[in-house]
Amino acid sequence: MTRLARILWRRIEASGPISVADFMSECLLHPDYGYYTTRDPFGASGDFITAPEISQMFGELLGLALAQAWLDQGAPAPFALVELGPGRGTLMEDILRATKNVPGFLAAAEVHLVEASAAQKAAQAKTLAPRAIIHHDTADTLPEAPLFCVANEFFDALPIRQFQKDGTGWRERQVGLGEDKLVFGLTTRLPVRDLTFRLDDTRDGDLVELCPSVPAIMAQIASRIERHGGAALIIDYGDWRSVGDTLQAIAAHDHVDPLLCPGEADLTAHVDFEALVRSATPLSPHLLTPQGIFLERLGITQRAEALASKLTGDALDAHVKAHRRLTHPDEMGTLFKVLGLTRADAPDLPGLIRTPNQADLA
Numbered sequence: 001m002t003r004l005a006r007i008l009w010r011r012i013e014a015s016g017p018i019s020v021a022d023f024m025s026e027c028l029l030h031p032d033y034g035y036y037t038t039r040d041p042f043g044a045s046g047d048f049i050t051a052p053e054i055s056q057m058f059g060e061l062l063g064l065a066l067a068q069a070w071l072d073q074g075a076p077a078p079f080a081l082v083e084l085g086p087g088r089g090t091l092m093e094d095i096l097r098a099t100k101n102v103p104g105f106l107a108a109a110e111v112h113l114v115e116a117s118a119a120q121k122a123a124q125a126k127t128l129a130p131r132a133i134i135h136h137d138t139a140d141t142l143p144e145a146p147l148f149c150v151a152n153e154f155f156d157a158l159p160i161r162q163f164q165k166d167g168t169g170w171r172e173r174q175v176g177l178g179e180d181k182l183v184f185g186l187t188t189r190l191p192v193r194d195l196t197f198r199l200d201d202t203r204d205g206d207l208v209e210l211c212p213s214v215p216a217i218m219a220q221i222a223s224r225i226e227r228h229g230g231a232a233l234i235i236d237y238g239d240w241r242s243v244g245d246t247l248q249a250i251a252a253h254d255h256v257d258p259l260l261c262p263g264e265a266d267l268t269a270h271v272d273f274e275a276l277v278r279s280a281t282p283l284s285p286h287l288l289t290p291q292g293i294f295l296e297r298l299g300i301t302q303r304a305e306a307l308a309s310k311l312t313g314d315a316l317d318a319h320v321k322a323h324r325r326l327t328h329p330d331e332m333g334t335l336f337k338v339l340g341l342t343r344a345d346a347p348d349l350p351g352l353i354r355t356p357n358q359a360d361l362a
Contacts, residue, residue, distance in 0.1 A: 004026065020161055082113075084139065084154040138217075139221060142220060173186055181259065230342075308320070
């Protein structure tokens, strides 16, 4: 049993079972034993590899897409260039490098990073030095300014609550105590106001997930874009409308039992993109698009060919594999989706298609 597991055991023993959201929060951000507070989880030496770590092409194309959106909206200056959950700062580093030749973009950009982990803040400052950056623990302190925002694999790491349908109500899934280990259990049936609209499209026994922090975060982003202009690009794995248990734990690049080693494995859940759109009213959504299609529209194959012309041997093989991993339907190309958000009067975002009807996003 890990040190954090013993702490959780004593807490549950004293106060009763905890929600899945509370369990995830402790596992990821406990000040002494949380996963993100005690290690660098990214890259080949960590537990998982995100798209920016796979290839520079990912960040370059996202950066140029944001820069084009900035130009299309009249090149406002100054503006906030924002990333939610920036990891080691690799994605923002690639964005800044790719946009250095866009006239006026970097001069007008103020870089703001929303990050809860002190260890990751230090890594980001090192990666992006000497560029001045402003850190925020939460999105509510972002500036009132035109906001061009990217969030890659941010929302999947936010704690979720899980509810199992039971007639006209729901039973919440919780973490409690077994004979010698942590176990899942269910509360008695209770009404859940935020899930009233899901009673008609689910059956008894279906599991539905809610992310309690999504509404506040999306409202902060949406309010700034609505008032001042800008855009948001959200890239994550998931789909439209949550159904089923998607909680997973990754350690050493392999799936493990989420309850097995608290604090020593990354915990994530699939993103419910419908919840993001609902919380971003009155922004105008673009059609939810597979990552592979989005990157192809932005020209990733042409960029890959240009880079490949300078490579040979193992470096070329790794480059080809990286392109495939980012775009192929059997890898990240279909699993990961891209959601774009702008004001209704803004031009369409590069690589995406605006939809006039939220129902068309499904």
